[in-house]
Amino acid sequence: MQTRTTPGAMLTAMREKPPLVQCITNYVAMNVAANVLLAAGASPAMVHAAEEAGEFAGIANALTVNIGTLSPQWIDGMQAAAKAANSAGKPWVLDPVAHYATGFRRQAVADLLALKPTIIRGNASEIIALAGGESRGQGVDSRDPVEQAEGTARWLAERQQAVVAVTGAVDFVTDGEQAVRITGGSALMPQVTALGCSLTCLVGAFAASVPEDIFGATVAALATFAIAGEDAALGAAGPGSFAWRFLDALNALDAETLDARARISAV
Numbered sequence: 001m002q003t004r005t006t007p008g009a010m011l012t013a014m015r016e017k018p019p020l021v022q023c024i025t026n027y028v029a030m031n032v033a034a035n036v037l038l039a040a041g042a043s044p045a046m047v048h049a050a051e052e053a054g055e056f057a058g059i060a061n062a063l064t065v066n067i068g069t070l071s072p073q074w075i076d077g078m079q080a081a082a083k084a085a086n087s088a089g090k091p092w093v094l095d096p097v098a099h100y101a102t103g104f105r106r107q108a109v110a111d112l113l114a115l116k117p118t119i120i121r122g123n124a125s126e127i128i129a130l131a132g133g134e135s136r137g138q139g140v141d142s143r144d145p146v147e148q149a150e151g152t153a154r155w156l157a158e159r160q161q162a163v164v165a166v167t168g169a170v171d172f173v174t175d176g177e178q179a180v181r182i183t184g185g186s187a188l189m190p191q192v193t194a195l196g197c198s199l200t201c202l203v204g205a206f207a208a209s210v211p212e213d214i215f216g217a218t219v220a221a222l223a224t225f226a227i228a229g230e231d232a233a234l235g236a237a238g239p240g241s242f243a244w245r246f247l248d249a250l251n252a253l254d255a256e257t258l259d260a261r262a263r264i265s266a267v
């Protein structure tokens, strides 16, 4: 992996100086994502009102924008925050939840893409549809294999000058030049709502901690989720016990374990 430092070193950097991450996320994910960030070692703040989102982005170390439960007022807040993050040179992450489902979402995502997110994180159906491809996504759930989204991800990364992360059974990350696959996690993860949305927020936290290596930071966040997911699955009876075990596993994961077990391969 062509990163300056390891995922474990990045996790340590984040915990030593917990970044303030402004998460504009959906109603379903707000609580889940805040707990995920706290368990991992970052400071979440769910601030979305148009009246303050831009001002807050000036204080936060990174911004994440997720269109899961969209309304016009929220779009104003998202755009104000993205513009403020850009002006302040802070990384921001776009999660285009089910953008293919309605014209309202498609337009919102097109406008957000024009504001140049630093990182785009989505499931395979979402990434395929960003290139105008025919995706089989059903609402917020992916029905396409990540492998099928890899070409689109590379194209999107080049077009947007962004890092693109596609998640699923095997994750894929590219900046248009380098690319890796990350294996791990658990089949229980897509059965717990908003874990992808929470991962988007964690990607923001890693990017805030390692702004000089956005590609490596994105890979580190995904590897952290993969290993914590494996640990949480041990002994989980189903999605319910997996959800709380996942928070505990994230919190217990140390840098050495992450580096020893992360399975990241260059493509």
Ligand SMILES: Nc1ncnc2c1ncn2[C@@H]1O[C@H](COP(=O)(O)OP(=O)(O)OP(=O)(O)O)[C@@H](O)[C@H]1O
Pocket: 097, 122, 123, 124, 140, 141, 142, 167, 168, 169, 170, 171, 184, 185, 186, 187, 188, 189, 190, 192, 193, 194, 195, 196, 197, 198, 199, 222, 225, 226, 229
């Ligand atoms: N079949 C699977 N096996 C292992 N890990 C998985 C699997 N499916 C998803 N994951 C992991 O689950 C996490 C969330 O990714 P996912 O692709 O489910 O996001 P999402 O579809 O945007 O989720 P949501 O919309 O519910 O927030 C990632 O860390 C991903 O690697």
Ligand SMILES: Cc1ncsc1CCO
Pocket: 026, 028, 029, 068, 069, 097, 140, 193, 194, 197
């Ligand atoms: C279930 C759901 N509906 C809108 S956003 C969301 C969270 C998972 O993406």
Ligand SMILES: [Mg+2]
Pocket: 097, 122, 123, 140, 196, 197
């Ligand atoms: Mg999602």
